[in-house]
Amino acid sequence: MRKINLNHAYCKSKAFYFIVAFVFLSQIVAGQQVKGVVTDSDGITLPGVSVQEKGTINGVSTNSDGVYSITVKSNATLVFSYLGYKTKEVVLKESNTINVTMEESFETLDEIVVIGYGTQKRSDINSSISSVKAADLANIKQVSIDQMLQGKAAGVSVTANSGSPGGAASIRIRGTTSLTGTNEPLYIIDGVPISGDATGRSTSGQPLVGRDGFSSEGGGGNNAVSPLSMINPNDIESVDILKDASATAIYGSRGANGVIIITTKSGKKGNGKVAYESYISIMSNYKNLDVMNLQEFAKNKTDLAVLYGNEVRPEFSHPELLGKGTDWQDEVYRVAIAKNHQISFSGAKEGVNYYLSGGFLDQQGTIIGSGLKRYTVRLNVDANIKSWLKVGANLTSGITNEKVTVNQSFSGLISNTLLQAPDIPVRNADGSFAGPPDPSQSVTYYNPVAEALTRENKLIRKNFLGNVYAEATILDGLKYRVEFSANTEFSQNEDFRPSYKWGSQVNLTADLDTRNQNWYSTNFKNLLTYDKRLGNHSFTILLGQEANDSHWEGLVTSSNDFQTNENHTINLANPDNNTVTGYKGSAAISSYFSRLIYNFDNKYSFTASIRSDTSSKFDPSSDNQTGTFKALSGSWKLSNESFMESTKDYIDNIKFRVGYGETGNQQIENNRYTALLGAQNSNLGTGFLVSNSPNPFLTWESLNQINVGVDFTLFDSNLSASFDFYDKTSEGFLFQVPLPVYLTGGGGQYGGISAPYSNLGEMQNKGYEFTIGYNLNKDKFNWNTSLNFSHYTNKLVKIQDGIVLTQQVNTNGYQPVVVTNTLIGNPIGMFYGYVSEGIFNDLSVLNSAPLQFGQPVGTAVGETYLGDIKYKDINEDGVVDALDRTLLGSPHPDFTFGFTNNFNYKNFDLSIFLQGSYGNEIMNLTRRAGTKNTSLYENQLVEAINYWTPTNTDTDIPRPIQSDSNTNLLISNRYIEDGSYVRIQNLTFGYSLPQNVLDKLKMSRLRVYGSAQNLYTFTNYSGYDPEIGSFNQSPLLSGIDNGRYPSPRTFSFGINLEF
Amino acid sequence: SDEEENDMVSSGPPVIESVSRAEAGDLTPITIGYANNMYIIQGSGFTSVEKIYFNDTDTYFNPALVTDNTIFVTIDQNTPYENASSILKVVTANGTVTYQFVVAPPAPQVTRGFQPVNANEGDQVTIYGNFFLDPIVTFGSIEATIVSNTLTEIVAIVPAGAQNKYLTVTTISGESSWGTAVGTSIYDDNFYGAWDIPAWNNHEYLTDPENAYQGKTFIHKEISGWDNIQSEWIWDDQISAYTGVRFAVKSDTPGTLIFLFNGNYWGDETRAFDTTTEWQVVSYSWEELGGMPDGVQNISFQEFSGESHNYYFDDFSYTVD
Amino acid sequence: DDFTDRPPEDSISLDAYYNNNSQVASATNGMYSRTWFQLCNKFFWALEVGSGNMYSGSPDVAALRTFSLNGSDPELANGWASLWANVAQANAIINFLETRVGPTVDQSVIDNTVGEAYFMRATAYFYLVRLWGPVPIIENNLDYSSDPAINTSPVADIYTLIVRDYTNAIQRLKSKNRGSNYSENGHVSKGSAKAMLAKVYLYQEDYPNARLMAEEVINSGEFKLLGGSALPSKSFADLFTYSHNNNEESIFALQWKGDGQYGSANNSNTQFGISSSTVSTSNASYGGVMGPSQDVLTLYAANDLRGHETVMVPGDVYPNMNTSIGVGFTVPDEDNAQGSGGGIKKYCLGVQSNETGPVDAWAMMDNSTYIMRYAELLLIHAEAILAGGGSTSDANALNSFNAVRQRAGLTAKTSITFDDIFEERRLELCFEGDYWFDLGRIDKAKAIEIMSAQNRGNRNNAEYYTPVYSASDHGANDFYIDYPDNDVAINPKLLDAPVPYTFN
């Protein structure tokens, strides 16, 4: 029994004296001693089951063998409760031995929810938390967990930023909260915090691949790599998403964007289990864009040449004799294969439970030459060493080897594939790669097939993540837990471009860029939890301390002039040209926190938490380093009131929740509080330039959120529903002060002095979301369904005067164009440009229209004529110019939803999952590039043929002008499309062998299944895929399709085995 | 996915039915083609084409411009036309086909005229130019006998009746004429008659065939601003057959000159003309020179840009109708 | 506490540096390269397109060709940023260095470093005032951090600042004699500051002071013409080779060093040169972003040795230059660079070889960019003696003027006019970023006449454009450049009338 506690060293502490006394007291007022064993329905003993004498504060819990012993009054009633099981009451009779079998509960209200530094029953939660279980994710075959959450939880929006294997997704929990900082949530994986920011802004800020950073203006493209792609989704037991600040405030400065807590699997009590799953997937692009074939191209370019007054090309003199030419989409996209094997060994015995797994994934990309291989292992062990001491570890390692494809870039593979001319062959007759014969025909940057097959852009990542803990029960209900975790990753990127001559396109000497980065972070936690129930009062007190320490360093090299294309280590390059640069840094957060959860009579509940974080991002000599984040929430279970007794037959449960919480954000570059000297080379030697203006007053970006919700279940808990409304305001964005360039010289990057960071501005997100689930059980048929729905509105409330928040993307290699703007009173990242009023078809209209961009009426380049776009004079000053740009549309959806249905009949299972987004718009720059009609050598969409001529006036494609800077191509509402869609995201059909057959095979499970991912999309969007996401997760560059790697359609066939 | 879908229709060995010029309009079969021009080969069995040869020259073709029935191909600019096989050969995976097809040289070009210009019947003249393959030389319509020729030079005998006639060189690829008629020269590589430019001009004669306008030799003088180059004064009144005078001129950097005829026009800016770094032929009819003169006495030039330039002159002659 | 105190690990805190002589002496090294990059990457050469020396159809650098450059132009903004980066860095040293140096640092070292900062600030302002006219005078950036909306200052005040700064530089900088050990010639000297100041006086038409400064430089013997009488073994051609970085003629040159970061080296080899269907002179997969204008193709007399080293004309032979087709090539009669039909030779080193020095990942090289060299100082001297007169036969003027001509293989003149000097400056300094400013300082009617007569098209299409001069309307004046839109949005006062500056 608990006597041991009396001798335990911790008890000498005065702080706990009264608690000890309490427990002691409760034990001596005893009458009858009762003991027994608690097991589950399979006969497996359950440790830690709470055994309570009803109506008293007297209670114990079962030991590691499931045995309990309690002294109670005669005729008392014992209440057995255990998370995940139905509570059972037993009235004492004569016997002093009462063995109890607990029944598992499938009611959602009894599920365990991870709330951060602890767990709670769903029914006791006061804040807004969505949970996703392994079973909900099992059918979704994705590389990383972030993409699998799409459509699975209300208020959580997930968009894949790229269809490439391992590409980063953007997760927004209840809209966008930060303007320039990251909006990605914090992930807690088995207690290890990992930022969702794929760009590592607050650490190194360096990409894992590429040499141009994450800028949308450069040629680097969408190169952010998912920080979660190292975790094998199969190992995940549950995902809990903390959405409102009353829940996330316990994570303080890191909780502003929501917290996603991922718990991996552990062994279950019973005999050891071996589970094996294997599947093979076949992926393909489900849509090709309709670009011209060679015959169409030949006719079109001949017509344009005549129109432009250029010579016609003899090879196009008889289009009818030509073939279809090169179909670049066919050449570049392929049917890709993915193979996946998972095996796990798990079990629990004699106080030890274990889970050991291995996974292997070999996934080709649908673009030739791209792909990802991943190897993962995991070991989770928990052991009860003593009755009062439990230790455990979660260790995982992942290695990925990725062949990277550049996408969402003007020079990216996707754009090249669409625009490359069909008269250029992939290869010459001798097998060598071909290219445009003359430089004037070089309209795309390279032969995309040659690029994909000869450029070796490899990324190897090796990640180790582990967490060990020890938990001691000091007293009944009082636990001390110490936890140490570490996470480290080594990544290696090698981008080798061989020398080549593809037609007139020449890379004279081979180039190699490498990036080697390693980082590690450690996290140390001490937690003290006290759980107590006193009659109708129960409370949980948490006291905690946490320290987080991160270090990173990297080495970037560039070399060229290799003697061969075969071997290309740096030593084989011309040593004169080798350049090396590096970076290094560290950051730390030190925290203290406390939480009280109080519950009265299972009717009223109240949670309060406070956390203090001290961050190295702010001036260590000031108070600005430390922020305090508070939260309060409460709930009322109306259904437990006595006056509701009569409604119990149909309303099981009804609970109202209200919460308020504060969180923060500190994810900025290091040392912005002080002025730094950055090393700068010149031929005179290394010198130092001042790189930034300091702001010692810099402090936290803060977020306050109010959440109001109601949960209820009806009809024997078969119908469950949850509604939430929230209003959150972020303030004091960590923002670089928009000083004029004459004071900054353009910032540190090019030798100027970067403006200081400051805390500026305010943004608001309001929204509501709901989830409705229903269960139907009839004989051998079972149906459960769940619908979640989310809506938010986003508004920039305040920002410093004069700040310019326009964002640019690069469309042709050297002149970026503005595509979005963010203005006070509007949602952020709105599409921005001119408004088209159609095409000029009437000279009198043209002559009386406001002068456009100072261009006189006429047909030449630089003049406006019939067939040109008529732009609206928004400010009505009589001329059309840059002042007439306006907001054109919104990438923010009116609502998003996910709809899951699972059916079971006998041994068959079927699930269908739909997901969608409504009311968001897309800026289709791919269509812009495909309908320009400016070049005689660039391929275009077939619709471009329908350009305006004096005899073809009923069209939306303006007259062709041989200039890429002609005003018809300005960013306008012409390129804005409805991005709404409904997608059959997953359809799975499975068959499990019946139990009697399995018994003969000595197996516990054998299931075969087939599934289709991304099966069909209902949309009016004309591009590849309406799911665009954000450019490198930037909140100000969402919904812009500049040649995004389309998400493939995937068919998978697999088998699950358990024995 | 490199396999073309139209492999399906691929058939047996290749067959060439016709070759035509790649140009809009009806396709006319031809048997003669030119380097650097594109042709359409029609027939069948071309899908697996591996090689194309014109006159045994391995000729690049664009696989994207090949169907089973058609090949668009440009004859390589370095295809030989002299002593050539005149065979077009298409090699596919299924066999080889040959086709009689002549690659003609480019049209002949008379680039530096002939020398001497004032040749008499029976004299030999040398014609300078390019692409002289199997040439025919005519003066007016009278064919001359060719003594010898290479691709760049022809030696021909001046036939009777050639005086004041223009020379033309003709090959299967076309013809090219020269703008100075036989017997009309004042200066080609030499002066005729009493004509000369006195040495005090400090001019020089450059023998530099690469840069001559005509023949091998031409005149050079660096003329300072407003300065001049002057010929001897003589008297030539045998000019009734002629309509005016002409000459070729250039300068090292853009300059300006005045043509001084019989001592007239000194300093007359309305008579100034610009010179460039390229040879240009300047001609004046008698009308432009104030009507048919009694005689030609003097041909000189005044610098009129005011800057010093290097001026070059060649091929002074009379013009005929 | 200590745990959350994370000082930088890959940079240095401002307060922890400047402890010894070599640290102080190296403080300005970066101001010879990166701070100038955004100017010299493209915008400096866009000015040569504007002056009619270069041709380009590339929209990032071609706006001045048609006099349609406006404040939204990204390269204009880059040029602006670069000059202000120099002002900001110079101000940091001028205002803060002396209070932060360690006790062992010699005063002479401090003086020289601060002198370099004055030199850089003056030079940056000299470009600013010539490009934009009235701009804000900023002597300490921190004065305006909380109130950045400041007025511009009148042009005269900016010139006052420039003269003061160069004078400060002259007082502090070391004297030098440019010898054959080129590695010692990189930093500017007293002579560099005097030479720049001579040019500034010339722009102000203060001829006596211009002459005085020029003669102090000439008489010091610090600099020599490569291929001039003092250095007959060298030649004009050597000026633009990598091995002659910081030669005896160099007065102030930018000191590029490719270091793996974009923006550390000289992009001219790729921006200039040729990238035709048969030959490329750059390691990049593109090249010849700017070509020579049609004017410049025929600008040089056959016997002017500078022609072959300045502009590639079809038929010109470069036997030693490495190219995509091997060492040596004849300029083909093709479109070459931008349809110009030729190529820019100056600053074009060719594909990397032993002679070119290293090339970085962006195909940029380490050849220095001249801001001023001795030949220009000699022409300034001649012009200062002419002093606005019709012509001069002054022996000193002729000595200076003819030294430049004779080095180019041309005959001496016995009397010179302003037009002679003006033309010689174009011939000598073509593609070095100065002709735009020369056109901007002469009589506007004459400049407009010159510019509107230039064929500003390519070899296939002749095009002519006429610039507009308006003394009253900054925005309509093609001889001044628009303020960048983004800065005007933050501070509309940039468009207001300048407010006289109060010097301390």
Ligand SMILES: [Ca+2]
């Ligand atoms: Ca307007």
Ligand SMILES: [Ca+2]
């Ligand atoms: Ca001759």
